[in-house]
Amino acid sequence: MEHTEKDSSRRKFIKSGLIAAATFSIVPRHVLGGKNFLAPSDKLYVAGIGTGGKGYSNLKNIYNSEKAVISHLCDVDDRRSAKTREEHPKAKYYQDWRELFDKDHKKFDAVCVSTPDHNHAVIALGAMQLKKHVFVEKPLTHDIYEARVLKDAAKKYKVITQMGNQGASNDGLRKMQEWFEAGVLGDIHTVYCWTDRPVWPQGIPWSTNKAQIPKELNWDLWLGTAQYRDYVDKVVPFNWRGWWDFGTGALGDMGCHLLDAPCSVLHLQSPSQVEASVGTVYVDEFKRGYFPESCPPSSHVILTFNETPRNKTKLKLHWMDGGIKPERPEELDANDNFGGGNGALFIGTKGKMMCGTYNENPRLIPLSRNAEVNVPETKKRVEGSTGGHYKQWVEASIAGFGKGEVSSPFETAAALTESLLIANLAIRAHDVEVLQNGKKTFPGRNIKLIWDDANMRVTNFDEVNQFVKREYREGFKLL
Known part of the structure; x- marks a missing residue:
């Protein structure tokens, strides 16, 4: 079959469109077209704060949802973070979560907080103020006052929240x-x-x-x-x-x-x-x-x-x-x-x-x-029962506030x-x-x-x- 110049131009247009689509699929979802935009191949870009011990297992389960990218890692202890950094070599690494939020907040959609109890609230609130979805390891906070603040903030900033009490699922x-x-x-x-x-x-x-x-x-x-x-x-x-x-x-x-x-x-x-x-x-x-x-x-x-x-x-x-x-x-x-x-x-x-x-x-x-x-x-029932606690949060975060369901919202x-x-x-x-x-x-x-x-x-x-x-x-x- 003879190919006309018009056919060639059409093939080039389709090819360039596919390349463009592939390029955008690896960019955080909020960059694509506003917070309400949802691409069919969308991924949730997650920053993990606290990456050893429970932080390691939390991030592993989030990643295993197959709908999340661990794009940033943050830990005050380079020894504790070594294994997670090895498994996510492309993730940008910080020691101070405040520097992470200040410099790279436009490059991720959600935050997983797995630090000791006394730092849960201040990190989680900082993330929500940046309109990031938040997963916080249990207990939600160290103080009663902090729990009230986070509860109100989740509603105010319209973000998806989940506490790490996996049995809720x-x-x-x-x-x-x-x-x-x-x-x-x-x-x-x-x-x-x-x-x-x-x-x-x-x-x-x-x-x-x-x-x-x-x-x-x-x-x-x-x-x-x-x-x-x-x-x-x-x-x-x-x-x-x-x-x-x-x-x-x-x-x-x-x-x-x-x-x-x-x-x-x-x-x-x-x-x-x-x-x-x-x-x-x-x-x-x-x-x-x-x-x-x-x-x-x-x-x-x-x-x-x-x-x-x-x-x-x-x-x-x-x-x-x-x-x-x-x-x-x-x-x-x-x-x-x-x-x-x-x-x-x-x-x-x-x-x-x-x-x-x-x-x-x-x-x-x-x-x-x-x-x-x-x-x-x-x-x-939650798909995956206890193990589905993470995927549930990832999918609800991708869907957006008011569109998904989680077992342990703030x-x-x-x-x-x-x-x-x-x-x-x-x-x-x-x-x-x-x-x-x-x-x-x-x-x-x-x-x-x-x-x-x-x-x-x-x-x-x-x-x-x-x-x-x-x-x-x-x-x-x-x-």
Whole structure:
């Protein structure tokens, strides 16, 4: 067949168009045509802040969605970031997230925050102010005030948000919701959540042995919003969890995974009262240790939630850590497995149920009921269950605000986080010194704290409100 000059020109036009399309497909989506533009081959360009440990696994799961590009990496510790940088060699690397935001914010669409707890809020808010979608590792924030700020910011800036409590996407959670809504359990009056954490040191003094800072670690940047203190060995990369300046203890580590079930099934908002007892450390035969900078080795906290239109009875939610577990349900046979190191037990007016970490393996009690009870599936499952938590956020971010669905948006993640941080107020109240008649006393140890949700404060022990909103180090601010 003879090809005319017109045919040749047409082929050149199509070829140039395909090249142009391929070129644009590797550019962040917001560059293509505004924030509402969606190309068929669109990818989400993600900046990862905190790239070792949980940061590594978060970014790996985001990348494995096959719809994300890890375009930027940021970590204060070059040792921790090495593996992630090796797997994403084209990603531009920074140590300071503020420099990343300042220089390259036009080159990515979303941010994954996997730093220690005390820096979550300031980084996440900075990203949202740049209109970036945000994934934040649990707990959402270090302080109650910060949770309120992030919740409001997500709505204000119209971005897709997700907290890293992966069990919120688990099929088991939806099964428990269906049981409750079908009336299988009646109204829930008692919930127990327990964990074998901490698996790091707690109830100890900060070391007086100042250590040399590793050359790969920017200690000042690692401290971030926290007040300055000298570096000591083994705080990085994991043992920071046991220090109130940086972490939120066992509640912060596992609370978002275990309290998620009662909060989601019952639509809990804010507790009205909280009380706690804590384990003690003895420095010698006669003297109990007093280490207010460190979380206690174990605790038992009781949160009281008022009745709601969904659950028409007051609810007592027990949190137990340090290996403490509730009494074994009498309906279980002697050899029936009553959970593992982590779990949750619901006690209702008509029945009981329990589950494991990430809301996995939900079971009615006695176990024979699981074969007898059959309720229809009314809740949409997340593709991939727990593992789909990341892909869900990626796809919702690509779709844009109001067009996708996520399991743990800041709207609900903030309420869950606030509950566990209110529980921490009762734990921290034990170590608050008050001078009375010239003597040091600890009046927070033997009382129940009354929580005023509207005004975000404890009404009957003002000294503990210092932990609702902490003072940031100079150079950092939230608003």
